[in-house]
Amino acid sequence: MTTLHTTPRRGRPPKAAAQDRDIRAELIRSGLEHLTEIGFTASGLDKILKKAGVPKGSFYFYFQSKETFGHAVLNSYANYFACKLDSCLLDKAYTPLKRISNFVDDAKHGIARHQFKRGCLVGNLGQEVDLLPDSFRPVLIAILNSWQQRIANCLREAQEARELALTADCDALAEFFWIGWEGAVSRARLQQSTKPLDSYVALFMRGLGC
Numbered sequence: 001m002t003t004l005h006t007t008p009r010r011g012r013p014p015k016a017a018a019q020d021r022d023i024r025a026e027l028i029r030s031g032l033e034h035l036t037e038i039g040f041t042a043s044g045l046d047k048i049l050k051k052a053g054v055p056k057g058s059f060y061f062y063f064q065s066k067e068t069f070g071h072a073v074l075n076s077y078a079n080y081f082a083c084k085l086d087s088c089l090l091d092k093a094y095t096p097l098k099r100i101s102n103f104v105d106d107a108k109h110g111i112a113r114h115q116f117k118r119g120c121l122v123g124n125l126g127q128e129v130d131l132l133p134d135s136f137r138p139v140l141i142a143i144l145n146s147w148q149q150r151i152a153n154c155l156r157e158a159q160e161a162r163e164l165a166l167t168a169d170c171d172a173l174a175e176f177f178w179i180g181w182e183g184a185v186s187r188a189r190l191q192q193s194t195k196p197l198d199s200y201v202a203l204f205m206r207g208l209g210c
Contacts, residue, residue, distance in 0.1 A: 024062045024072075026052040031073040036118040040070055041131045067133045074136070077121045078143045085147065089154045096158035097208070100151065100177075104201045108194045111185065116192040123182040148174040164208055177204060 030051040034043045045066060049056055063069040088103035111118065122143050129137055152174035158164035180200050187196035 023052070023054055023058070027054060027059065027062060027069070028073050028076050031069060032077060032121070033118070035070070035073055036077075036121050036124065039124050039128050040136075041128055045069075067135065070132075071135070071139065074121060074125065074139060074143075078146075081120075081122075082146065082150075085150050089150050095163060096154050096161055097163050097205070099154055101201070101205075104197065107185075108197050111188060111197075112194055116189045119189050120182060120185050123185060126182070127186075144178060148178055150174075151177050158208075168208070173208070180204065 027048065030048045031043070033051070034048050045056065045059065049059055059069075063072065084106065085103060088106060089099045091099055091102070094102060122140055125132060125136060126140055126144075129140065148171070152170045155164055155168065155170040155173055159166050159168065159170070164170075184196045184200035188194055
């Protein structure tokens with residue numbers, strides 16, 4: 001995954017009263033809320049800093065720039081989502097295709113819990129990639145590839161379990177899954193309903209012969 005080179009810290013160090021707080025983590029958490037709702041280019045630092053209770057001068061003690069901050073938020077989201085995927089797709093208590101369904105159900109509950117305001121950060125950034133610094137493009141591609149590989153591996157297990165035809169192209173199916181999924185998430189936010197997710201996944205599963 002592409003990373004940015006770091007430089008010596010600038011900006012004001014945090015006050016002594018804030019030393020016991022993990023301010024960097026709080027900034028990333030606040031940024032994640034804003035970026036999943038309105039994207040990177042439309043997210044100003046002021047609201048993010050206000051939410052975290054951090055003065056602007058101190059922000060630059062932790063992050064060299066908004067670009068560096070965006071990468072930290074993206075990396076945090078990618079790690080979180082990879083763990084979510086693994087918890088579902090590697091759960092041997094269920095058959096491989098049921099694990100994919102379990103991931104879908106978990107994701108549906110998550111988007112509904114946030115009142116359809118938050119989408120997929122990777123999908124959001126992908127839609128505005130031409131407005132982002134060039135450093136984001138290879139990172140987004142690498143994250144999507146890692147997600148596709150997880151689905152492809154699960155589909156290969158489905159082949160071994162005779163849930164899926166041995167002639168199926170698991171890599172192509174995994175790519176198709178994520179292309180469709182990102183669109184379904186966007187449509188679910190638009191309609192404020194999980195129905196687009198249900199419709200998409202039902203169609204995907206039927207395409208597998210399920």
